[in-house]
Amino acid sequence: MNKLIVAALAVSAIPAFARPAPLVSIPTHDAFFSSLQQLCGKAFEGKVTVDNQGPSKFNESRLVMHVRKCTQSELQVPFHVGEDASRTWIITKTGSGLSLKHDHRHQDGTDDVSTMYGGHTIDAGYNTVQSFPADEYSKQLFVQQGIPQSVGNTWQMYIYPEQFTYRLVREGREFRVDFDLTKPIEAPAAPWGYSD
Template sequence: MFRITNQLTVVSLLAALTGLMACSNGEQPQDVPVDEPVSAYDLFMDNLRAECGNAYAGNLTLEPEGDTMLDGRELLLVHFRECEDDVIRVPFHIEQLDGEWDRSRTWIFTRTEDGIDLRHDHRKPDGSDDDFTMYGGPTYGEADPNQMEFISFERTEETGMYRGWRIIIEPGVRYVYGTHRGGEWSWRVDFDLTEAVDAPPAPWGHD
């Protein structure tokens, strides 16, 4: 014989006995809800969101031969500026060699029903749309919380070679943005997430 001195133990024992009685009467015990596994797409968005409000410096690490967009000596800044439930806006600022700032580019990540969509919002200094803007594409291939690839169907169809963008995000470590052709990097910038810098002004058209 033993004594039950803990009230919680009594409640637990009664619950167990009730379950046994229900089973003996032919009743099925209620299913215990099981948490759904978190999608790699949601984890990727969470990794971006973990840096929200922070800005970091980076540098050009790869550029195709003949490409003149960057010299390699510019100051590059990434700013995880706006984080909504399904949309994250990440401006890309370039301090040019003459000291002027190019604040024309914002990367927009949107969580969709099937994955994530990446768009490039390009603006003119007055905030109006650039002639070439909002291009991008959906996630493609295997999803990884730290790395996603986005396909450009138009560019792939034009060249017959798989083309798109690759993003790497490791919170507190690094953020990498670049283009790829046939699965290989063709253009790439790397940002060091170990040390934040002062946040830049709003990108053009996003005041």
């Protein structure tokens, strides 16, 4: 029997649930992911433009995002707050949309008790804007930590030619940081818990 036919029959015999999920193919998700991916290797300084809970360390520290590591399905974007390198945003193509996770580490690289929270897209969004309502894991984590108000969190990311925005909203809360994409800066060291 022809080897190609044998290979085709072998693939078709694999149950659908055992095959890897296809990468997301929604055009708006792909466009958003691609725009951020094009910044790979670059770092940018930002500033808090909205914080309705008043001044915090975010307002008083140098804020830097670094589009540090990129594959066709995952982007790792450390968010440095002054000397604090504990935060990394991870945007992933999941096969049904885009996922945003917040990887929080201690300085020794171990996981923070509050880590890998985030959300998943529930609609197409836009080429320039995607929203990530809190997922079930995050909601349970927030309740366990005694911050049930965070169950209503939605994280948003905006990407335009001159600006990237990270925004958190929920009832009674808004926090926003804008990064200037027109002025790349020297990339910071690896975030805590990452070496390469």
